Amino acid sequence: MLALTQYDEQRFVKQMLKYGADGYILKSAGKHEILKAISSVKNGHVCLTQEAEAKAEGLRTAEEPDHLFPHLSDREKEIIKLLCHEYNTKQIAEAVHLSAHTIESHRSNIFKKVGVTNVAGLVRWAVNNGLD
Incomplete structure (x- = not known):
């Protein structure tokens, strides 16, 4: 929508x-x-x-994301931020020096942890929670 x-x-x-x-x-x-x-x-x-x-x-909260989302690893938070900046799997893999397969595994884990099914939902979640 x-x-x-x-x-x-x-x-x-x-x-x-x-x-x-x-x-x-x-x-x-x-x-x-x-x-x-x-x-x-x-x-x-x-x-x-x-x-x-x-x-x-301006939707960001005063509290740091680390305190709000302890269930997300630092690497997962980094990947979320890169996805919010429209990086694709290959670009993320190059940026963080990991394989594309590892990035896909992280994405899958992130989706499960935050309860979304695709990148659009993840970006919406990140914006709503100040993690973009």
């Missing part, structure tokens, strides 16, 4: 992501940005416009 709205307030961004939106785009966005968002969401990615992403930045 892609939310196309005039509301750019942080609380609206947070609510839409919480209730399952895969994207949040403002009506003031240009045609190219809207088409890119539609394509991105259609392909299973989470898409936030620059304005919405700036609002999502």
Whole structure:
């Protein structure tokens, strides 16, 4: 689901992501940005416009993620952050000097731990929990 709205307030961004939106785009966005968002969401990615992403930045809690998510290893948190920055498995493997197979194992474990089934769900979870 892609939310196309005039509301750019942080609380609206947070609510839409919480209730399952895969994207949040403002009506003031240009045609190219809207088409890119539609394509991105259609392909299973989470898409936030620059304005919405700036609002999502403020969703962070004051508490450090290490205290909020002790069940995630440091490596898993690193992989989540890279996935949120649109790295694919091969790029993550190169960045952290591990095999693609090991990255896939980490992804599978992460999905189970946070209760999601795909990268779009993981990115939504990370944004909602300040771990992106």
